[in-house]
Amino acid sequence: MIFFGVSNKKILILALFFILLAPSAVRAVNSGDSVNFYIDSNYDSSARSQTTATLVKTTSNIYFYVEKKWLDSQMPAKQNEILLNLDSLSSEFSNRIYPTLTSVFGSEWKPGVDGDAKITILFHPMKEGTGGYFRSADEYLKLQISDSNEREMLYLPISQIDNPEIKVFLAHELAHLITFNQKDKIFDVQEEVWLNEARADYSSNILGYDTSYSGSNLQKRAQTFLEKPTDSLTEWQESKYDYGVVSLFTHYLIDHYGIDILVDSLKSKLTGINSINYALKRNGVKEDFSQIFTNWTITSVVNDCSLDIKYCYLNANLKNLRLNSTLNFLPLVGNSAI
Structure with a gap:
C-alpha cells in the first residue's frame, strides 16, 4: 500500500498502530513453557488476579495449562496421573463435547482474537463449589481491556483435575464461550445471565451425561431446587440455588417444546425472555414465556401427566419430583413466601 503526502514517521506510527490492533499470530508453544495469566479473583482460592501456569499438553484443538506452583509441588507419579487424566479429557472434548455442542449451538469465535483455533484451558485453585468460569475479557485485545489474556480461554478448578465429572464442567464453560460468539460478536448484545447459564447447564443433558441420574448434574440441580424452590429464575445472584431453579425450568421448557427454543433464542439479536x-413464536408454539412459566410452577407442585401433559415433567428422571403443596408460588423475580 502506498501513502501519498504522508511522512515516513507518520507511516511508521500508522503501521505500528495497525499491527497492535491486528490479532496475534498463531503462537509456537512447547510443553513445559510457562505463561503468566490473568485470572478472576472472585473465583481464585486465594483471591489472586494473576498466576503462572505450565503448558502440559497440546492437542489439535486445546492447550492445557496447569498452575505451575501447584504442579511443581506434585510428586512425579501424580504428575503422570494428571497427564493421563488430561488424555482422557482431551479425547472426550474432541470426540464428543466440542462436535456435539457446536453442532447444536454453533461455533465459538474461531480463530478468534489471537488468530489461533486452539482453545486454552487453565487449571488453577478455585474457591470451594466453583466448577469453572469463562472471562469475556479474554476475547478482547489488551488495548481494549488491559487484563485480557487475548485468547479463547476457559478456566477449570484444579481440585477436580482427576475427577471424571470434570467433563461436565468443561462442557458448561464451552457453552459460555460459544454464547459469547453467537451473541456478543455476531449481534453485539450481551445475553442475560440466567439464560446464558440455562444453556450452559443444559449442555450436560445434550451430551447424555444426565442419562444415568444417580450422581448426575441433573440430580444435584434437582436436590438444590428442592432446598430453595423460591429462588428467582431471572435475578441471578451467583448462588447454587440459582442453578437449581434455572436447570429445572430449562428441562421443563425443552422437554415440552424442543431444543430449538434454546438454539433459536441464542441465534437472535434479542436476549432473555x-x-x-x-x-417460541418461530417454532409455532402458542404459549408465551409467561404461560409456560406458570405451567412449570404448577408442575413443580403436582407433576402429574394425568391432569394435563403440561403439568408434568417429561424427563423420566424427574417423574417423582414434587414440592411441598403449601408452596404459594415460584417467583419469576424476587422471593416468594411459603
Whole structure:
C-alpha cells in the first residue's frame, strides 16, 4: 500500500498502530513453557488476579495449562496421573463435547482474537463449589481491556483435575464461550445471565451425561431446587440455588417444546425472555414465556401427566419430583413466601 503526502514517521506510527490492533499470530508453544495469566479473583482460592501456569499438553484443538506452583509441588507419579487424566479429557472434548455442542449451538469465535483455533484451558485453585468460569475479557485485545489474556480461554478448578465429572464442567464453560460468539460478536448484545447459564447447564443433558441420574448434574440441580424452590429464575445472584431453579425450568421448557427454543433464542439479536418468546413464536408454539412459566410452577407442585401433559415433567428422571403443596408460588423475580 502506498501513502501519498504522508511522512515516513507518520507511516511508521500508522503501521505500528495497525499491527497492535491486528490479532496475534498463531503462537509456537512447547510443553513445559510457562505463561503468566490473568485470572478472576472472585473465583481464585486465594483471591489472586494473576498466576503462572505450565503448558502440559497440546492437542489439535486445546492447550492445557496447569498452575505451575501447584504442579511443581506434585510428586512425579501424580504428575503422570494428571497427564493421563488430561488424555482422557482431551479425547472426550474432541470426540464428543466440542462436535456435539457446536453442532447444536454453533461455533465459538474461531480463530478468534489471537488468530489461533486452539482453545486454552487453565487449571488453577478455585474457591470451594466453583466448577469453572469463562472471562469475556479474554476475547478482547489488551488495548481494549488491559487484563485480557487475548485468547479463547476457559478456566477449570484444579481440585477436580482427576475427577471424571470434570467433563461436565468443561462442557458448561464451552457453552459460555460459544454464547459469547453467537451473541456478543455476531449481534453485539450481551445475553442475560440466567439464560446464558440455562444453556450452559443444559449442555450436560445434550451430551447424555444426565442419562444415568444417580450422581448426575441433573440430580444435584434437582436436590438444590428442592432446598430453595423460591429462588428467582431471572435475578441471578451467583448462588447454587440459582442453578437449581434455572436447570429445572430449562428441562421443563425443552422437554415440552424442543431444543430449538434454546438454539433459536441464542441465534437472535434479542436476549432473555424476549428471545425465548421469539423462539417460541418461530417454532409455532402458542404459549408465551409467561404461560409456560406458570405451567412449570404448577408442575413443580403436582407433576402429574394425568391432569394435563403440561403439568408434568417429561424427563423420566424427574417423574417423582414434587414440592411441598403449601408452596404459594415460584417467583419469576424476587422471593416468594411459603
